[in-house]
Amino acid sequence: xxxxxxxxxxxxxxxxxxxxxxxxxxxxxxxxxxxxxxxxxxxxxxxxxxxxxxxxxxxxxxxxxxxxxxxxxxxxxxxxxxxxxxxxxxxxxxxxxxxxxxxxxxxxxxxxxxxxxxxxxxxxxxxxxxxxxxxxxxxxxxxxxxxxxxxxxxxxxxxxxxxxxxxxxxxxxxxxxxxxxxxxxxxxxxxxxxxxxxxxxxxxxxxxxxxxxxxxxxxxxxxxxxxxxx
Amino acid sequence: xxxxxxxxxxxxxxxxxxxxxxxxxxxxxxxxxxxxxxxxxxxxxxxxxxxxxxxxxxxxxxxxxxxxxxxxxxxxxxxxxxxxxxxxxxxxxxxxxxxxxxxxxxxxxxxxxxxxxxxxxxxxxxxxxxxxxxxxxxxxxxxxxxxxxxxxxxxxxxxxxxxxxxxxxxxxxxxxxxxxxxxxxxxxxxxxxxxxxxxxxxxxxxxxxxxxxxxxxxxxxxxxxxxxxxxxxxxxxxxxxxxxxxxxxxxxxxxxxxxxxxxxxxxxxxxxxxxxxxxxxxxxxxxxxxxxxxxxxxxxxxxxxxxxxxxxxxxxxxxxxxxxxxxxxxxxxxxxxxxxxxxxxxxxxxxxxxxxxxxxxxxxxxxxxx
Numbered sequence: 001x002x003x004x005x006x007x008x009x010x011x012x013x014x015x016x017x018x019x020x021x022x023x024x025x026x027x028x029x030x031x032x033x034x035x036x037x038x039x040x041x042x043x044x045x046x047x048x049x050x051x052x053x054x055x056x057x058x059x060x061x062x063x064x065x066x067x068x069x070x071x072x073x074x075x076x077x078x079x080x081x082x083x084x085x086x087x088x089x090x091x092x093x094x095x096x097x098x099x100x101x102x103x104x105x106x107x108x109x110x111x112x113x114x115x116x117x118x119x120x121x122x123x124x125x126x127x128x129x130x131x132x133x134x135x136x137x138x139x140x141x142x143x144x145x146x147x148x149x150x151x152x153x154x155x156x157x158x159x160x161x162x163x164x165x166x167x168x169x170x171x172x173x174x175x176x177x178x179x180x181x182x183x184x185x186x187x188x189x190x191x192x193x194x195x196x197x198x199x200x201x202x203x204x205x206x207x208x209x210x211x212x213x214x215x216x217x218x219x220x221x222x223x224x225x226x227x228x229x230x
Numbered sequence: 231x232x233x234x235x236x237x238x239x240x241x242x243x244x245x246x247x248x249x250x251x252x253x254x255x256x257x258x259x260x261x262x263x264x265x266x267x268x269x270x271x272x273x274x275x276x277x278x279x280x281x282x283x284x285x286x287x288x289x290x291x292x293x294x295x296x297x298x299x300x301x302x303x304x305x306x307x308x309x310x311x312x313x314x315x316x317x318x319x320x321x322x323x324x325x326x327x328x329x330x331x332x333x334x335x336x337x338x339x340x341x342x343x344x345x346x347x348x349x350x351x352x353x354x355x356x357x358x359x360x361x362x363x364x365x366x367x368x369x370x371x372x373x374x375x376x377x378x379x380x381x382x383x384x385x386x387x388x389x390x391x392x393x394x395x396x397x398x399x400x401x402x403x404x405x406x407x408x409x410x411x412x413x414x415x416x417x418x419x420x421x422x423x424x425x426x427x428x429x430x431x432x433x434x435x436x437x438x439x440x441x442x443x444x445x446x447x448x449x450x451x452x453x454x455x456x457x458x459x460x461x462x463x464x465x466x467x468x469x470x471x472x473x474x475x476x477x478x479x480x481x482x483x484x485x486x487x488x489x490x491x492x493x494x495x496x497x498x499x500x501x502x503x504x505x506x507x508x509x510x511x512x513x514x515x516x517x518x519x520x521x522x523x524x525x526x527x528x529x530x531x532x533x534x535x536x537x538x539x540x541x542x543x544x545x546x547x548x549x550x551x552x553x554x555x556x557x558x559x560x561x562x563x564x565x566x567x568x569x570x571x572x573x574x575x576x577x578x579x580x581x582x583x584x585x586x587x588x589x590x591x592x593x594x595x596x597x598x599x600x
Binding site for chain 1: 277303304307330334
């Protein structure tokens, strides 16, 4: 790929890495919270629902600043984590955290919708056949919500690829460490003669987004055929 | 093995208090919708936790609220056949059948897959997914899945209610075989008197959350004071034995020495079966009728007359074949002077006996009275 300069290539690679980890790390808590919101009634359910959706409504800059306050090296969580060697501030891991938090509501929404579409009667049937709760989830619920999980993951990945405000506020725009695709485009546009590289990165963004969408369609269709449309 | 159930449950204004024992064989929970049947079976399965009660299979206690014992459904060793099949859509028929075996305890005696597949005739479906099966096929797979889980108790909640008449006729014989061959008790929920007559060993009739009657089907269905399934559901059950098949499509049977003709029955001569005779299909006559088209004439005498709230009355007639119920008008009761002790004849058209009212072979072949 010689038409991308080393700086540009670095930004693309970093964005892919950040988005991948943001999505992957978001999946287990995302599935758990989606399940809790869809199936359990407990005190504070609405509060949890609100918290999950907060990044969607808040200005991204605010989310980024709150992350900086909490996970910065002097923040309550950040200083604790620093003692065991985990640092988020101004590292690529911080970018992944910011992108993960911003993408989380989309992930949870998609998975929650698919869990609500699973007939609890099927889970009851599995229980009468001897499956304990965790087994029912693993052998019935999880396979049936797989399309929803994949849709949510693709959506979260695309959101993470495009995340700008929270990332730049929390971890700044350091080439090679925290400079992702959107912050790189923004950076190029700030200097004279940067339109060329910016345009190339824009094309890469469009290509990645289209590929993700295309892949999700294929996977969803294959799974729907397996389940037989039922 | 005997299942014993005693439950109290209140849900809004509905209040359930039920206690009964289900001996080996098929115990039918019988009643109209809203009588509490499904609540009871789900409490036995553990899908619903009743407020108080005790459910035990022999000495295995599923629930005992006094001792704070509660076994979750997956530890009750059940085979539950649901009305809608509830097959897992993401698994093939083979995987659905095998689902319960993954979890079955090693010491439970297991049916072999081959035997169950052959009995249910589902060998050609094994690699299909449930979405591609017909309603009857789905239900047969659901029966197989329940059997292969190695159950110590089989539960069935209106397993035929979602099927049309032809599919019902296809599935009913499997339940008859299950009742005769399975070593474990079967608890079966139904609102259909025909299913009670064909399948039940014991009937537990529920009404408004209470047990209204318990007994063999001939006793419960033959009770003229009791119509849990509505007026058209009233009808007595007779046991009869096949004598011969005739060339004109009729089968000749005998019940307590009375000759009966039915549309062709698929059993060899000598085998016993049950027939439900709907009360609204029975005509009464004081003299032995001559020159009528009806082929079945049962002599007897009036046992009781029970006027209903409308223009009708239920007359129970004692015949050598067993008790027959007839629904006639109160006007006819007056015109014929029907009263206990009066000799009369019960007349039933052969074609009025529907196929679903005729059972497969039953054991205890020689007694011909109910």
